[in-house]
Amino acid sequence: MVVVVILSILAAIVVPKIMDRPEQARITKAKSDIRALEAALNLYRLDNMIYPTTEQGLEALVSKPTDSPEPRNWKEGGYLDRLPSDPWGNGYLYLSPGTQGTVDIYTTGLDMQSTDDDIGNWNLD
Template sequence: MIRKQAGFTLIEIMVVVVILGILAALVVPQVMSRPDQAKVTAAQNDIRAIGAALDMYKLDNHNYPSTQQGLEALVSKPSGNPQAKNWNKDGYLKRLPIDPWGNPYQFLAPGTKGGAYDLYSLGADGKQGGSDLNADIGNWDL
């Protein structure tokens, strides 16, 4: 009785390795960029949430906090002008979030981008301006 030997030839194995290499070259860059995009999305969501808290502050106090009062006015009652006469005793945020890169969010009132205020993250590099992941992420983009 003749037994046929089972197995793969060297050529078959090489073809499979090449196909896996091509797939890896196409898929890995897509997967590796996702954590960076997740940070951008988290910053955008934080900006929306802080913006909602600023809107509640304005509903109660008829003004947004000034640049000098800053976002801290959402956590503790601010002093100075404009006065927060109807400030919510529980505050508007429990604590100020930091952006996904570990930096505080920036706040300017009145805004310079056409809105009542500018609320933004300095991006991955923590510096004004930049492009791609280093670009500022602000309420004017949402």
């Protein structure tokens, strides 16, 4: 009986820590993706003197925009091979100009709602 009580106590302590790992891994991946997208956007801006518009979106990192303003020095082959999906299976969102900074790159996460738990280039620390 004592062994069952001890195992129950250990399970109560260990199981929540193990169960939280997959969600933490998703958050870490989202932050990593956002950093990579931000780096690619900064290279785009260095080459073209502007960021893509919200309408051109992150797709401008993969294929050259044809609408105004057209990039003048778009890198042949693009800035990314493909756009990543967030760990919850959705595309990353992009605003230029951003509401949190010069540009905003973010995911709304599992709930797909713009709430305080969004992960964006303004809260990666």
